[in-house]
């Protein structure tokens with residue numbers, strides 16, 4: 001290989017984004033990926049039957065469209081096409097009815113009846129403020145440019161989802177719907193900050209939407225790789241880095257790794273105090289994931305759920321809260337809260353004619369070995385009797401399988417670390433992207449702003465590296481296109 005300026009370990013969305021920022025700055029960049037396929041948490045594969053394209057990890061992508069960095073990239077020209085389902089979220093109930101979160105805020109408010117005004121007050125405010133909030137929510141802690149909007153958001157966001165839902169909404173159904181959104185937090189719903197997840201993801205329904213990429217999440221990766229290659233960058237698959245000592249010489253190494261795999265490749269180079277901080281990093285709940293190949297769409301009793309890209313199965317707020325608490329406390333729920341995506345209703349390219357793929361998972365204790373397949377399918381049958389009759393094939397991933405697909409997801413923790421108050425703003429340590437070793441950085445979802453396919457962790461880590469190592473030699477003209485005044489790097 002010719003002289004390399006920067007190496008990225010791991011080709012997840014953050015690793016590829018970091019590589020693009022560095023390549024944009026004129027660096028010669030090489031990405032080494034352990035697995036045979038590129039993309040980490042944004043990959044697709046025929047997990048069940050030939051012709052059925054499933055998303056191995058991420059499926060629904062509000063933050064990919066909201067990403068301030070990816071907005072600047074020509075990803076559409078590299079083949080990435082977003083599909084917006086007619087409705088963003090469906091939340092069915094036992095009486096055969098459902099709440100639908102529409103793309104339109106007004107339509108959603110109108111359908112919520114007595115709780116419409118409260119929805120407008122809490123979610124609508126975040127929608128309105130989003131242009132002033134996005135850099136704070138999708139970035140590291142820094143001096144805010146819009147302190148009033150941030151303070152207004154923060155006052156609600158710091159609360160627990162349970163308290164916010166109970167105080168804001170009158171109807172049990174609306175409370176349940178909000179709980180379903182907030183339960184993406186991977187924390188019990190009585191914990192601080194879970195309201196923030198509900199508010200942010202709720203607002204995303206009306207800002208970028210909750211879209212899916214045509215062809216599956218692999219298309220996000222393919223577009224990022226094509227763009228990186230156009231800038232002269234390289235990606236080498238099936239190239240697990242065992243130790244950073246074995247890498248070719250480079251000025252910068254950026255690790256798209258969470259603390260455990262980071263310690264495995266670079267732990268010996270860190271001072272003891274830093275190593276101990278990484279060892280104390282807390283991973284959280286795991287996921288138990290199922291992908292189905294179906295002979296026909298899911299037969300929802302609430303037929304309107306066919307309009308939704310994502311469906312949340314958990315009935316009431318109490319049931320969802322109990323399920324999340326159980327997983328957090330090391331138990332499994334008999335009626336787990338299930339997150340489900342039904343992409344082929346809107347993208348027929350992913351299955352043979354008339355057939356469908358469905359993606360779903362529930363939260364379980366980190367590393368759990370309990371088989372949740374029957375419990376998950378019983379939850380689907382509860383709202384869609386006859387579902388099992390339509391199943392042609394299944395693929396099941398336990399937390400251990402998820403970790404074996406991607407070393408970052410320790411114990412099947414899809415968030416690469418507990419996103420609670422102690423670990424949300426200062427992931428994985430106070431130094432976030434930097435390490436005590438000159439030229440060695442962390443760029444994974446274990447840094448701010450954390451979990452999700454958006455590339456912002458990679459963007460900020462690469463900005464940090466450029467500022468530390470390359471800016472003088474390259475001059476300001478080679479900075480990335482995103483305004484970095486607020487980058488906190």
Ligand SMILES: Cc1cc2nc3c(=O)[nH]c(=O)nc-3n(C[C@H](O)[C@H](O)[C@H](O)COP(=O)(O)OP(=O)(O)OC[C@H]3O[C@@H](n4cnc5c(N)ncnc54)[C@H](O)[C@@H]3O)c2cc1C
Pocket residue numbers: 009010011012013014015016032033034035038039040041042056057058059060061062063064239240241242256257261265287289361402405406407408409414415443444445446450451452453454457
């Ligand atoms: C089941 C599941 C469902 C999800 N659903 C969604 C969703 O719908 N929407 C959403 O936005 N997000 C979702 N996520 C989360 C999202 O996938 C992650 O937050 C995101 O992929 C993190 O990106 P990353 O670049 O930080 O790391 P990753 O995507 O984890 O990539 C890290 C890469 O590093 C590689 N690697 C690890 N060790 C080494 C090594 N030693 N040498 C070389 N390479 C190495 C790994 O193989 C991997 O490719 C989901 C995740 C999972 C697992």
